[in-house]
Amino acid sequence: MKKNILNHSWHLFVLTALAGVMLLWAACKKDDPAPDNGEQDLTHIPYAPQAYTVVKPDHFPQVPIPADNPLTVDGVQLGRRLFYDPILSADSTQSCSSCHLPQGSFTDNMATSVGIDGIFGRRSAMSLLNVAYATNGLFWDGRSPTLEDQALRPVEDPIEMHNTWPNVIAKLKAHPTYPELFRKAFGIRNTSEITSELAAKSIAQFERILISSGTSRFDLYLQGDTDALDDDELDGKLMFFDEGAVVGLPDAQCFHCHGGLTLTGNQYFNNGLDSVAALEDFPDRGRGEVTGNPYDNGKFRSPTLRNIALSGPYMHDGRFATLDEVLEHYSGNGKGVINEDPFIRQIGFPVPGTNPVQYSGLTPSQKQALVKFLHTLTDTTFINNPDIQNPF
Amino acid sequence: MKNVFLFSLLVGLFLFAGCDGSEDIVQPPGTTFTVTFKALYDGQPLEKYKNYDYDTYQVQFSRFNTFMSNIALLDGATTMPLSAIEWVDFTPDTAPDNFAVEVPVTFSAVPEGTYTGIRLGYGVPPALNAKQPKDFATDHPLSRENEYWLGWQSYIFNKIEGQVDLDKNGVFDGGLVYHCGSDAVFRTYDFTLPIKVEPGSGITVEFDLKDLFVISGSWLDLNDPYNHITSNDVNDVVIATILMDNFDAATAVKQ
Numbered sequence: 001m002k003k004n005i006l007n008h009s010w011h012l013f014v015l016t017a018l019a020g021v022m023l024l025w026a027a028c029k030k031d032d033p034a035p036d037n038g039e040q041d042l043t044h045i046p047y048a049p050q051a052y053t054v055v056k057p058d059h060f061p062q063v064p065i066p067a068d069n070p071l072t073v074d075g076v077q078l079g080r081r082l083f084y085d086p087i088l089s090a091d092s093t094q095s096c097s098s099c100h101l102p103q104g105s106f107t108d109n110m111a112t113s114v115g116i117d118g119i120f121g122r123r124s125a126m127s128l129l130n131v132a133y134a135t136n137g138l139f140w141d142g143r144s145p146t147l148e149d150q151a152l153r154p155v156e157d158p159i160e161m162h163n164t165w166p167n168v169i170a171k172l173k174a175h176p177t178y179p180e181l182f183r184k185a186f187g188i189r190n191t192s193e194i195t196s197e198l199a200a201k202s203i204a205q206f207e208r209i210l211i212s213s214g215t216s217r218f219d220l221y222l223q224g225d226t227d228a229l230d231d232d233e234l235d236g237k238l239m240f241f242d243e244g245a246v247v248g249l250p251d252a253q254c255f256h257c258h259g260g261l262t263l264t265g266n267q268y269f270n271n272g273l274d275s276v277a278a279l280e281d282f283p284d285r286g287r288g289e290v291t292g293n294p295y296d297n298g299k300f301r302s303p304t305l306r307n308i309a310l311s312g313p314y315m316h317d318g319r320f321a322t323l324d325e326v327l328e329h330y331s332g333n334g335k336g337v338i339n340e341d342p343f344i345r346q347i348g349f350p351v352p353g354t355n356p357v358q359y360s361g362l363t364p365s366q367k368q369a370l371v372k373f374l375h376t377l378t379d380t381t382f383i384n385n386p387d388i389q390n391p392f
Numbered sequence: 393m394k395n396v397f398l399f400s401l402l403v404g405l406f407l408f409a410g411c412d413g414s415e416d417i418v419q420p421p422g423t424t425f426t427v428t429f430k431a432l433y434d435g436q437p438l439e440k441y442k443n444y445d446y447d448t449y450q451v452q453f454s455r456f457n458t459f460m461s462n463i464a465l466l467d468g469a470t471t472m473p474l475s476a477i478e479w480v481d482f483t484p485d486t487a488p489d490n491f492a493v494e495v496p497v498t499f500s501a502v503p504e505g506t507y508t509g510i511r512l513g514y515g516v517p518p519a520l521n522a523k524q525p526k527d528f529a530t531d532h533p534l535s536r537e538n539e540y541w542l543g544w545q546s547y548i549f550n551k552i553e554g555q556v557d558l559d560k561n562g563v564f565d566g567g568l569v570y571h572c573g574s575d576a577v578f579r580t581y582d583f584t585l586p587i588k589v590e591p592g593s594g595i596t597v598e599f600d601l602k603d604l605f606v607i608s609g610s611w612l613d614l615n616d617p618y619n620h621i622t623s624n625d626v627n628d629v630v631i632a633t634i635l636m637d638n639f640d641a642a643t644a645v646k647q
Binding site: 058061062063064065133135136137142242243259260261262264265266267268287291293295339344345346350355356357 | 440441452454485488489490525526528529530535537538540541542543553554555556557558559563564565566567568569571615617618620621
């Protein structure tokens, strides 16, 4: 009897320990979703990820790449296909590229963009040039913290693609090509593992390769070719970067909001567009819609000025058709709204005897010089880069 | 029977504890030490767009950020370096409200003991200022493109922006923009006080903008338009020098 009890105890110990080990093995194991019935096994397709090396000009800053979404050759290629594929929209008529076309420096050259139902949004499509450097929020109001998050949103926006991600994922799973591409990009083992998050990651990977070529005339000038800019363009550059005082030119204060080599500070400014009696009166509250802070109303993310001559019309609502109109606006020194950026009021020379000090704005020739300088930022090598064109 | 069950449970727990993949970490000598930077006006936490008395008129502030460098604890004639460069942004776009955020910077492996003071560099020291954002990894403070002035080939050491109501009509219609930069205005100041470094300890470094704009007992005169901005040719260096020279008077270090 005692022996039986001992035997029983020993068996119980072995079984309990075994169960514990099994339980722990399961707990230690990486997530390993079981294949759904009817889903397609993909393990026969090789998964051999190769790192994608982003090509950037030597004088450009390093490209921020998030640790949880490293670029791979297959990841970028999948993202490129998804970016150009209307499969993302409810009626399969619109893709990301419908509003972000290479020839417009990844804008649609519309004042505001139109969705699949023919409804116009309230804001202009932002250029995606150098968007990898936008690490302080995406969209005009910064509501998306990352490209991965941003890429998710247009699909379900009712005035953009007006779709749902479950619909998109169902189509991608049943597609003759995409399951293999997802396998190669992310190593998934079954079509059941295709998710909106992976789709967004791949689109973000593609968007991160949309980097300037470094061959604009401005870039050539920066790299030592002093003949790359003519006299007017050079005057424009001096005013743009507040370097003109030594030759009698005023400060245009541009670079404070469009600074660095990417010519965007990726910060939020009220650039003096609207005259409102109170901060609540802005027709589009912009950043304030995200933060809830009324002092952020009327502020928008400063876009890159690279390829600006190709990406009009201008401002968040496309209100200015030409760069001439843009310069005319800035030369007016704002509307006096309390949260305007202080630089908006300091364009030109201080006018003697004014208190508070007024600024002169810019003369017609100075505005023209600035417009000519802005044209030197055009980068046709970028927009014609075969690696970023429509693969279909 | 009960003992057997408990033993097997212990075996399971032991295995569970061992499966998280972590390695034994060898703790370096010393402890953590936190320097918390704060922005004030007249002794109170700085608040964006708040009306502040300034001389006989009023001002508001909308932005304040700065590079701090060569941070080192002092121990008599010797120094204990803490950091080559830090980015201190009191008014980030992500701030939850208009109050300036406090910016804590924690240093690890700081030898415990009592020090005699702290050294602070205001701006970017020349050796680092000779570089550009492209020279730094994307998570480095000096990779920040919008804090670099291509025209000056210099980082913008600090930015203080706001507006002034000179004619006291309630309309803040005069812009204030102080962006200091260039090697000529880099400053280093030592602050003498006993600083005890022990586990969990730290100090606060407070910048009071009111004190910054009172130079040798007199306000920087904002009736002079050239005192509104640091980016007007030769006046750039003049105003920037005045402010950078006065930053020690505007700084209070406390433990």
